[in-house]
Amino acid sequence: MLLKVGDNITTDHIMPAGAKLLPLRSNIPAISQHVFAPVDPSFAERAQAHDGGFIVGGDNYGQGSSREHAALAPAYLGVKAVLACSFARIHQANLVNFGILPLQISKEDYQHCQPGDQLRIKEVNKKMVAGQPLVVDNISQDYQFIAAAQLSQRQVEIIQAGGALNWARQKLAGAG
Amino acid sequence: MRGTIIEAILSEHLVSGTLAPGEEVGLRIDQTLTQDATGTMAYLQFETLGLDRVRTELSVSYVDHNTLQTGFENADDHRYLQTVAARYGIYFSRPGNGICHQVHLERFAVPGKTLLGSDSHTPTAGGLGMVAIGAGGLDVALAMAGQPFYVRVPKVLGIRLTGQLPDWVSAQDVILHLLEKLSVSGGVGKALEYFGNGVDTLSGPQRATITNMGTELGATTSIFPSDETTRRFLHAQQRQEVWRPLSADEDAEYAQIIEVNLSELEPLIAQPHSPDNVVPVGKIAGTKVNQVCIGSCTNSSLAELMTVAALLRGKQVHPDVSVTVSPGSRQVLTMLARNGSLADLLAAGVRLLETACGPCIGMGQAPATDAVSLRSFNRNFSGRSGTKSAQVYLASPVVCAAAALTGEITDPRTYPPRSRWPLSWKGQCC
Numbered sequence: 001m002l003l004k005v006g007d008n009i010t011t012d013h014i015m016p017a018g019a020k021l022l023p024l025r026s027n028i029p030a031i032s033q034h035v036f037a038p039v040d041p042s043f044a045e046r047a048q049a050h051d052g053g054f055i056v057g058g059d060n061y062g063q064g065s066s067r068e069h070a071a072l073a074p075a076y077l078g079v080k081a082v083l084a085c086s087f088a089r090i091h092q093a094n095l096v097n098f099g100i101l102p103l104q105i106s107k108e109d110y111q112h113c114q115p116g117d118q119l120r121i122k123e124v125n126k127k128m129v130a131g132q133p134l135v136v137d138n139i140s141q142d143y144q145f146i147a148a149a150q151l152s153q154r155q156v157e158i159i160q161a162g163g164a165l166n167w168a169r170q171k172l173a174g175a176g
Numbered sequence: 177m178r179g180t181i182i183e184a185i186l187s188e189h190l191v192s193g194t195l196a197p198g199e200e201v202g203l204r205i206d207q208t209l210t211q212d213a214t215g216t217m218a219y220l221q222f223e224t225l226g227l228d229r230v231r232t233e234l235s236v237s238y239v240d241h242n243t244l245q246t247g248f249e250n251a252d253d254h255r256y257l258q259t260v261a262a263r264y265g266i267y268f269s270r271p272g273n274g275i276c277h278q279v280h281l282e283r284f285a286v287p288g289k290t291l292l293g294s295d296s297h298t299p300t301a302g303g304l305g306m307v308a309i310g311a312g313g314l315d316v317a318l319a320m321a322g323q324p325f326y327v328r329v330p331k332v333l334g335i336r337l338t339g340q341l342p343d344w345v346s347a348q349d350v351i352l353h354l355l356e357k358l359s360v361s362g363g364v365g366k367a368l369e370y371f372g373n374g375v376d377t378l379s380g381p382q383r384a385t386i387t388n389m390g391t392e393l394g395a396t397t398s399i400f401p402s403d404e405t406t407r408r409f410l411h412a413q414q415r416q417e418v419w420r421p422l423s424a425d426e427d428a429e430y431a432q433i434i435e436v437n438l439s440e441l442e443p444l445i446a447q448p449h450s451p452d453n454v455v456p457v458g459k460i461a462g463t464k465v466n467q468v469c470i471g472s473c474t475n476s477s478l479a480e481l482m483t484v485a486a487l488l489r490g491k492q493v494h495p496d497v498s499v500t501v502s503p504g505s506r507q508v509l510t511m512l513a514r515n516g517s518l519a520d521l522l523a524a525g526v527r528l529l530e531t532a533c534g535p536c537i538g539m540g541q542a543p544a545t546d547a548v549s550l551r552s553f554n555r556n557f558s559g560r561s562g563t564k565s566a567q568v569y570l571a572s573p574v575v576c577a578a579a580a581l582t583g584e585i586t587d588p589r590t591y592p593p594r595s596r597w598p599l600s601w602k603g604q605c606c
Contacts, residue, residue: 008361010557012559018536018537018538018539018542018562019244019542023242023246023247023249026216026217038564040559059392060394063360066293066295066296067213067214067312068293085366088364090310091297093311093315094312094328098314133401152326154200154326164314169225169226171323172225172227
């Protein structure tokens with residue numbers, strides 16, 4: 001678990017904009033170094049050192065701007081899933097589009113999780129396809145909790161394809 | 177949602193799924209828009225799909241975000257956007273034309289059509305009766321490829337407007353009122369549909385202010401009926417032929433109805449650092465202000481800026497306040513120039529900015545350390561202005577103009593000392 005944030009985290013927190021960073025929107029390796037900079041400037045370095053990981057958030061995670069860089073740049077850093085109490089619509093879709101699992105967790109489990117906890121999610125594909133909730137092992141605290149993917153069939157296919165671009169290209173190739 | 181405008185438009189565009197709240201449906205998208213901060217990635221993605229041309233009725237690529245060119249990066253991006261637009265049959269709106277949502281209202285929005293935009297404030301076009309939805313760039317790229325846009329069907333909230341806005345109370349106050357009531361997550365999974373006889377009292381751009389900032393509620397989209405006011409706006413834009421009437425059935429079913437009596441509203445203001453942290457302006461009157469920024473896709477129409485100009489005419493902005501105005505479009509700026517309002521703004525000491533997003537996206541005009549900045553914009557998230565310690569407040573252009581003159585947060589009903597709205601055609605223009 002790379003980071004724990006509170007309620008109503010905006011895409012401005014996740015992927016800040018402004019005159020200094022917007023010129024990097026076409027340079028994913030460069031802009032990804034600024035992911036979560038307003039919250040925790042060491043995030044990008046830590047994510048890369050751990051070869052990715054998880055983010056835990058509160059309610060309405062990802063509100064605000066539609067910028068897909070708030071999903072694309074974390075994906076570049078190796079973020080595999082965001083576990084939050086609830087998500088804003090556009091950001092939830094963007095996470096799926098870039099192959100990051102948006103997982104809904106309870107308030108209690110949110111409070112229980114601590115930054116740095118080692119989390120493991122097993123049988124993701126099997127449970128996702130079956131529409132079953134995922135089980136998260138909190139190895140550090142030795143307990144398990146439930147995380148709901150709440151994906152449509154289409155979104156399951158997108159996650160399996162590694163993102164919506166791969167999914168759409170397969171689909172268009174199949175059609176044409 | 178039976179009998180609502182949302183249902184009617186979604187039904188006409190339904191490609192897959194059933195129109196039940198919470199269900200994922202595929203929608204045919206008629207129009208797309210992008211802006212430059214999200215557009216480069218969207219077009220790079222579109223290019224990998226291997227098509228010769230966009231498959232929408234209309235796709236527009238706007239340049240309004242990255243308009244400061246302090247290095248080669250933004251200019252390079254804009255060159256790419258222009259060439260990719262020419263290659264694939266996309267309209268390119270050059271920098272200087274204006275903010276995507278304002279220009280889209282003027283030039284392209286069509287009642288009853290669907291619009292998908294890689295900008296969260298795309299629902300601005302809902303002011304003219306469009307189902308307009310914000311999405312990530314990749315979803316917009318897929319829509320340009322003729323693919324459906326997939327979204328969970330929102331519950332339709334009915335917002336019944338009655339009465340008429342009193343003098344000094346603006347469209348911004350309607351949406352700030354709803355933000356106070358519903359919070360920044362209160363609209364998630366919902367669409368806001370406005371109805372009732374109060375709708376008749378609001379102009380096209382005023383309606384667009386309200387649907388624009390429905391985004392801050394987390395709503396999927398917001399929409400107004402398409403009526404005589406809509407027709408008049410389109411006529412003024414020489415596009416009357418695209419008008420069609422749209423209204424909800426008398427017995428339309430809403431998931432919930434929220435009553436808003438416009439006559440009872442007062443000037444409101446969102447305090448740092450969230451658009452739903454709303455109080456009456458009078459409650460914090462007297463707070464010293466260091467910067468006032470007027471414009472953005474929320475409040476940069478001709479009528480709003482003429483009102484500001486009329487308030488500032490013959491006066492000077494307070495010496496301790498830096499006041500900026502960024503008109504929403506080339507059309508708005510041209511008309512301000514022709515009718516003399518621009519001269520009034522300049523004579524009063526306003527700093528005129530390019531017709532672009534500017535300070536709203538932190539593209540210049542970062543406030544001073546610990547400064548109080550009052551803005552007619554839609555977001556005041558911490559740090560978004562470019563200054564971490566800045567205290568950003570959101571209010572209507574009229575409240576901004578009053579603060580520009582007094583140097584402090586001021587209830588516009590108490591200053592300047594006159595009781596009438598400065599323009600006789602309030603609500604009548606377009």
